[in-house]
Amino acid sequence: MTKDNMTVNKDDTICPLCQQQNQCGIAAEHACWCTKVKVPSELTQQVPASLKNNVCICQACIEKFNIDNAQPAK
Numbered sequence: 001m002t003k004d005n006m007t008v009n010k011d012d013t014i015c016p017l018c019q020q021q022n023q024c025g026i027a028a029e030h031a032c033w034c035t036k037v038k039v040p041s042e043l044t045q046q047v048p049a050s051l052k053n054n055v056c057i058c059q060a061c062i063e064k065f066n067i068d069n070a071q072p073a074k
């Protein structure tokens, strides 16, 4: 396995927002959790255009977004 660490990582297993494993199952044989979860458009807007619709945002980022928006800022 080789890794090109000088370019933008287009690995579709990596969340474009937090650079962590997105646990996407699309690449695997079973359906991904992300097909059942509504991804906030505010989050997808943060994904670089080159990665949009190619790479999944991870569950952690979606949850974090939902938590941040569910609770009033204090």
Ligand SMILES: [Zn+2]
Residues within 6 Å of the ligand: 015, 016, 017, 018, 019, 020, 057, 058, 059, 060, 061, 062
């Ligand atoms: Zn993420």
